[in-house]
Amino acid sequence: MDVENHGDSTDEQMGSKKKFWFSSDESRWLFKYVRLNDCGELGEDWAECLVHVVARLLDLPSACVCLAKEGGRRGVAIKRVHGAEEQLVHGNELLAEGVEGYDKAEARNQLYTVENIHRSLQGFPAPEPYSCWSAFDLFAGYLMMDALVAACDRHHENWGLIQDGSGRRWLAPTFDHGNALGFAVRMEDVTRLLKDEAELVKWVRKGRNRYFRARPVEVAAEAFRLIAQKPREYLEGRLHDLDTGDVAVATRGMPEEVLSEERARLAIKIIETNRRRLSDAFSDG
Incomplete structure (x- = not known):
């Protein structure tokens, strides 16, 4: 475009x-x-x-x-994730409404925790076709995906609820995912990580979201402990069934000058490695 x-x-x-x-x-x-x-x-x-x-x-x-x-x-x-007659209520506003002492202007906030996000989303539904789920049930899926793709930027302004003219609110689709999949790894490190599986595992384990104290897999596991059994089983099933071959097909549809073959291979390996880590964490939980 x-x-x-x-x-x-x-x-x-x-x-x-x-x-x-x-x-x-x-x-x-x-x-x-x-x-x-x-x-x-x-x-x-x-x-x-x-x-x-x-x-x-x-x-x-x-x-x-x-x-x-x-x-x-x-x-x-x-x-844009909402219609012309709707608005996006960002996470920092929801946290300020639901958590005593939460400063919505402070980007790195000690009160920005999974537990407090859970509290701030209480009483709100997920969108169709998940309207029988709570907003947090589905948000836990967003955190699972963050860990899967090594995303590091789930701050309190890149998620929220959509509100219509009547005041009804529901969880917005996930958005803002550019800081993921080794997007900034130098080319020499891409080569090194592709050659050495142990180095890749070490690299993904070091990854963290800049706004949570815990690392992404730990954040996802904590969220999954707070959600209902059926959503948890469904999300774990989707994780298990994900075919990285479909992701590989998408990489081949991008121009070489945008996404090189080596970076595409690393992105797939990151997903495969983190899926194993998430599966282990969910089993332990």
Whole structure:
């Protein structure tokens, strides 16, 4: 998708990445530029798209995304998760409503815990087709996916509830997945991790979400201990049945200059390694 930045007055202010809103086919989309480091462009665009594929394979509602460019610069376009007459109530607002002393302006908050997220989502449902689940039942699936894809950015503004005009609220689809799947690993380290399974295991174990004290697999396991049995069994089943061959097919649909074969192979290995780690953690729980 090629997009144009018309200097939209509703440019997105949350987060640290440069981004802007635009309209296409009567829908609102957020364009996010990939960031640069001394080695060139990071892989936030392909990671965002691959995690969307993983979410779909896990049957998790996820914001529609596609690779995009603006002025020749790489990025990703993400479709708004709510309708024109609805609004997104971000997690930090929900936590401030439900947890005494929670400062919604403090990004790294000591009160940002799985238990407090569970508390803040009490009484709200998941969306269709999971409306018989609680919002937190499905959110636990989001945390499982985060651990699976080595995501490190589930902060309190990249999840929330959708609210309609009557005030009814339900869990929003998952979104904002660019910091995942080794998107910023240097090429020499990609080669090393592909060659040495022990090094790869060590690398994924070191990974952490910057906003939780526990590491991603531990965060997911804690969340699963708080959800109902049927959602837990269903999510564990989806994890078990996930075919990484389907993810590999998606990688081959991306241009080589965006996602190299080596980085694609590493992304698959990350998923396979973390699936084993999650299965072990859920069995222990």
